[in-house]
Amino acid sequence: MVMECCVAARWFACALLLVGVGACARREARPAAGLGVAEALGGAGDVTGFARATAPPQLQFPRDHGPHPEFRTEWWYFTGNVATAAGRRFGVQLVFFRQALAAAVPARDAALAARDMILAHAAVTDVDGRRFHFAERLARSAADLGGVRGGDGRPFAAECADWSARAVAGSDDLLPLELRAADGAFAFGLRVDPGKPVVLQGDRGLSQKSAAVGNASIYYSMTRLPMAGTIEVDGQTHQVRGEAWLDREWSTSALGAEQVGWDWFSLQLDNGEELMWYRLRRRDGAVDPWSRGTLVAADGRATRLEPAQVVAEPSGTWTARDGGAVYPARWRLRGVDPDLDLQVEPLLADQELDVLVRYWEGAVTVRGTRAGTPVTGRGYLEMTGYVLPR
Numbered sequence: 001m002v003m004e005c006c007v008a009a010r011w012f013a014c015a016l017l018l019v020g021v022g023a024c025a026r027r028e029a030r031p032a033a034g035l036g037v038a039e040a041l042g043g044a045g046d047v048t049g050f051a052r053a054t055a056p057p058q059l060q061f062p063r064d065h066g067p068h069p070e071f072r073t074e075w076w077y078f079t080g081n082v083a084t085a086a087g088r089r090f091g092v093q094l095v096f097f098r099q100a101l102a103a104a105v106p107a108r109d110a111a112l113a114a115r116d117m118i119l120a121h122a123a124v125t126d127v128d129g130r131r132f133h134f135a136e137r138l139a140r141s142a143a144d145l146g147g148v149r150g151g152d153g154r155p156f157a158a159e160c161a162d163w164s165a166r167a168v169a170g171s172d173d174l175l176p177l178e179l180r181a182a183d184g185a186f187a188f189g190l191r192v193d194p195g196k197p198v199v200l201q202g203d204r205g206l207s208q209k210s211a212a213v214g215n216a217s218i219y220y221s222m223t224r225l226p227m228a229g230t231i232e233v234d235g236q237t238h239q240v241r242g243e244a245w246l247d248r249e250w251s252t253s254a255l256g257a258e259q260v261g262w263d264w265f266s267l268q269l270d271n272g273e274e275l276m277w278y279r280l281r282r283r284d285g286a287v288d289p290w291s292r293g294t295l296v297a298a299d300g301r302a303t304r305l306e307p308a309q310v311v312a313e314p315s316g317t318w319t320a321r322d323g324g325a326v327y328p329a330r331w332r333l334r335g336v337d338p339d340l341d342l343q344v345e346p347l348l349a350d351q352e353l354d355v356l357v358r359y360w361e362g363a364v365t366v367r368g369t370r371a372g373t374p375v376t377g378r379g380y381l382e383m384t385g386y387v388l389p390r
Helices: 010-021 037-041
Strands: 024-026 073-083 089-100 116-126 131-140 146-149 157-160 163-167 177-183 186-192 198-200 206-208 216-233 236-251 259-269 274-282 292-296 302-305 311-319 326-335 340-346 359-370 373-383
Touching (some): 073 186, 073 216, 073 359, 089 163, 089 177, 089 186, 089 216, 089 236, 089 359, 116 157, 116 186, 116 216, 116 359, 131 146, 131 157, 131 177, 186 236, 216 259, 216 274, 216 292, 236 259, 259 311, 259 326, 259 340, 259 359, 340 373
Antiparallel strands (some): 024 131, 073 089, 089 116, 146 157, 157 163, 177 186, 186 216, 198 216, 206 216, 216 236, 259 274, 311 326, 359 373
16 A cells, blocks of 8 residues: 555564564464554554654655654555566566564664564466466565665665565666566566656645544655566566556554554556545444545646545455455445546456465456546555454
């Protein structure tokens, strides 16, 4: 997301264990039930010493592409739809999370001593092959095992074990950027180039998620970036190109006590516009009034969208293979101002990441009307908080 799956829930509990037993981990089996997503992004736990998002930031680039260690949670989130010259379609996701274990830690003369943990998720949707591949990495921010740097005169780099997002040599900004990840049945090496300018989400970059002071994040996006390179699935390498979306967000707490999840849309329309919308959900099933979004014009101008302007309606259901989660199968986004009526459908029904915190995130297709004119598009959808109680 936006809140982009801050998956910082259960993985944070596991990270505390990994501090003592290892430097890097690949997920092999689901851990016992732990924290939930809402708990991770709420004010649970001791947040003493961490900064809170309470006012619109004075963002400066490239400085703010880099890490913000004064906040507890942060992510760099890339999604994209690409295709080969022959038309074979793929969706791609790569995200790096930085999670502080404490606001401050005592100095220790140990190579593996770390204040932060780095978590990464990678996924490839092989649309025409009808398969979804995903994997996870977790590492200490120490001993070159993982970490994020940049914004301080050094080239940007986010690394977690063998995965990375690195500024191209010679760049003094975030872009161009090279994304690399591999795990068993998939691998990719993709270059992301500059495209449409930065969009400050919310109130000039302050994205308020509930009424409580500090339950907010600093949030910006780059909504349409050229992307090209290679994707390997099942031993075959494909040359691809398409468009990416980057979301950047950091916070110490965001969700309120009654908020349990969200549905987040990042849609690129063929008329040159982009639509971001997140629909927050409450424990009683109601849509939370802090749901928000942004419409980005073809020339890059951004317009904030308030709750009354867009209605997101789910229909149908898709049940995970093990029966542990049930998600909406498709969506309709409707608005009067802006005038839009969009059908959003997954390119594959099963794009669930069954990782330390389980969520659905995948490539979607869009069709409908915008200001009365037929429009199509593509994008990504994220759904969290749908795991059934055990």
